[in-house]
Amino acid sequence: MASGLRRSASSSGWRWEAIAFACAALVGLAACGGPSSPAGVLRRLTPPAGWTLEKVEVFDRRNLFDLVDGQAEAYFAYRFEQVALARYLGADGATLEATIWQFATPPDAYGFFTANRAGDPAPIGNDGDSDPGRRLAFWQGRCFVQVWARRELTQAELWGLGRAIASALPGGGERPALLGRLPSRWRQAKGLIFFHEEISVESVLWLGGQNVLGLSPETDGLLVPLPLDGARGHLLLVQYPDTEAAAAARDRLQASAVEGLVTSRQSGRLLAAVFGEADSATAGQWVAEVLGEQ
Numbered sequence: 001m002a003s004g005l006r007r008s009a010s011s012s013g014w015r016w017e018a019i020a021f022a023c024a025a026l027v028g029l030a031a032c033g034g035p036s037s038p039a040g041v042l043r044r045l046t047p048p049a050g051w052t053l054e055k056v057e058v059f060d061r062r063n064l065f066d067l068v069d070g071q072a073e074a075y076f077a078y079r080f081e082q083v084a085l086a087r088y089l090g091a092d093g094a095t096l097e098a099t100i101w102q103f104a105t106p107p108d109a110y111g112f113f114t115a116n117r118a119g120d121p122a123p124i125g126n127d128g129d130s131d132p133g134r135r136l137a138f139w140q141g142r143c144f145v146q147v148w149a150r151r152e153l154t155q156a157e158l159w160g161l162g163r164a165i166a167s168a169l170p171g172g173g174e175r176p177a178l179l180g181r182l183p184s185r186w187r188q189a190k191g192l193i194f195f196h197e198e199i200s201v202e203s204v205l206w207l208g209g210q211n212v213l214g215l216s217p218e219t220d221g222l223l224v225p226l227p228l229d230g231a232r233g234h235l236l237l238v239q240y241p242d243t244e245a246a247a248a249a250r251d252r253l254q255a256s257a258v259e260g261l262v263t264s265r266q267s268g269r270l271l272a273a274v275f276g277e278a279d280s281a282t283a284g285q286w287v288a289e290v291l292g293e294q
Contacts, residue, residue, distance in 0.1 A: 106173035233276010
C-alpha cells in the first residue's frame with residue numbers, strides 16, 4: 001500500500017510539474033508575442049505607404065547573439081528582456097527596419113538610449129535622436145525604439161513609422177532618480193550616460209577594465225561630459241546598494257592608476273569623481289554639489 005501511495009504521489013507530482021511548465025511556457029509566449037509585446041505592436045501596425053512588411057523576428061536573452069553577434073553584453077548591461085525586429089520592403093527594393101527593444105524598467109530603457117545617442121535631438125517619445133533620412137530613435141516606457149534605412153529616405157517615411165510605433169506603445173516612463181542629484185543645468189547635457197556596468201561607458205571613459213568601481217546590475221551611475229564651465233573631462237556619480245560598497249569602491253579608485261582622476265569623494269551610498277582637465281578646486285566644488293554638501 002505504501003509503495004502504491006508513493007507511485008501515486010510521484011505520478012501526481014510529475015503531472016503538476018508538467019502543468020506548471022506548460023503554464024510558464026504559455027506565459028512566456030504571451031510575453032513575447034502578445035498584442036502589447038514588441039512583436040505584437042509591430043505586427044499590428046499598418047506598413048508605411050509604399051512598403052510591405054516582410055517579417056517580424058523576436059530575440060531574447062537566449063538568442064540575442066544571433067542578431068548582434070559580439071555585442072549582446074552591451075544590451076544585457078541594461079537588463080535586456082527581448083527585442084522585435086520588423087523588416088519592410090519598398091517597391092524599388094529599398095529596406096526599412098524597425099526594432100523595439102524591451103528592458104526591465106523605464107530607467108534601463110532611458111539608460112540604453114543615452115548610451116546610444118548619435119545624432120540630433122528629435123521630438124518623439126520621452127527623448128528622441130535622429131540622423132535625418134537615415135535613422136530615428138527614442139525611448140518610451142521600458143522600450144527603446146529604432147527605425148533605420150540602408151539608404152536615405154524621406155523624413156515622412158521615417159517619422160511616419162516612428163510615430164505609429166510611439167502611438168502603439170504604452171506611454172510614460174520615469175527617468176532614474178539619480179538624475180535629481182545633478183544641477184538642472186547638467187541634466188540635459190549632450191553625451192550624458194546613465195549606466196549600471198562599466199561596459200556601458202568604457203568607450204567614453206576608460207576605467208582600466210578591471211571594474212575597480214565594483215559596478216554591477218545593482219549600481220546606478222551617471223557619466224556627465226565636460227566641458228562644464230569651460231573644463232574638459234567627465235564627472236562620474238555612482239549610487240551603491242550600501243555604504244560599505246561605496247567606501248570600498250572609493251578606496252580601490254584612489255589606490256588605482258586610472259588615468260585622469262582629479263578628485264573623488266564618497267558620501268553614504270554615493271561616490272563622485274572628476275576625470276580630465278578640471279583644476280582640483282573646481283572639481284571639488286562639482287563633487288560637493290552632486291553629493292549635496294553645498
